Amino acid sequence: MSLRHALLGMLAERPMSGYDLTKSFDRSLGHVWTARHSQIYPELARLRDEGLIRQVEEGPRGRKTYEVTDAGLVEVRRWMTGTEPERSKREEAFLRVFFLWLLPPQEAADYLRRQAAYHQDTLERYLEYAQAPPPGTDAELSYRLALEAGIRHEKALLSWAQWAAAEVEARPTGSRGGRRRKSA
Amino acid sequence: MSLRHALLGMLAERPMSGYDLTKSFDRSLGHVWTARHSQIYPELARLRDEGLIRQVEEGPRGRKTYEVTDAGLVEVRRWMTGTEPERSKREEAFLRVFFLWLLPPQEAADYLRRQAAYHQDTLERYLEYAQAPPPGTDAELSYRLALEAGIRHEKALLSWAQWAAAEVEARPTGSRGGRRRKSA
DNA sequence: GCCTCCATGTAATTGGTTACATGATTCT
């Protein structure tokens, strides 16, 4: 249940509405966690009922701005230091790699080249973000650390995908009837 | 809905029971996708009803061994080449990095050191797997490609976590009252 | 007046985890 902690963490930076939070998920935060407005609004109501956030303003169109309470800050810190992060084990792109041998060699290599292109694109986007002026706030400094993780991650997987594609082209894996390779 | 494709892909290697498949998820495949038996058994029943797999044997204790059908192989190949893999966006460990500024500097550095230790452990485990005899089958060769991705991934994130911890210790981020850093 | 964006919510469905439930076989 990390959604609530993501919301608390974001509200710790500055008071925001559900609409603002939804946009935040669509932007930077979306690289590590996603949420739709349909999940955010009910969760905000629960956090408010539990006293972890409070509504500070009512704007036009029924806009509700929330800020984190002291109890909310305690809770987000407890989450960060007192629990181990769950490691997501749902990497569909790598699940497919286990089954590449089911494809003819050229299609397997094509798949890996497409993955390389994906990582290349993502890396370029991250490098652009990194062009932004150096961090002015503590929050921006944390953001910069996360961005650097993304950059290294994408670089590693880009070079892996290129290597793997070349590997498959050189020592073709792929179903040509049998399952056992000619040369062990 | 990748669970069904994971099951089809595994059954393409050799016929297995729900129990065998559950164990496979607990082992190698578990690094990229997880599933419990309570999800596997109903899904196998659906795949059988749809003609993508068929039961080939009834063993002791009601053990049911399934094999993939031609239609099942077509489906798993369509999935691999005809659809784009969904990129999971639930990286709780990196979500927390965005909020490191909420912790006192030393606790933030501690968090990053613990992440480094995690990546170190995982990397060592992967390197041990890589000691195994070279791939004999096409499936094992694909598995080796996936393993190499894991190794490069863990290496990159290990070195990132070490760098970030040192960075936080050198230019402390963390809440000491205000939000704006002393030195921009 | 019309379009876009702002803004909030609920309902239905799917995918996944945890808990419940049962029993046979094999090993010691």
Next chain:
DNA sequence: AGAATCATGTAACCAATTACATGGAGGC
């Protein structure tokens, strides 16, 4: 005889996505 492991299933619950639904404010 007892423990460990093999083996299958269902039910209840939770998290998340997609679809449904409404309306105000601001710009042109």
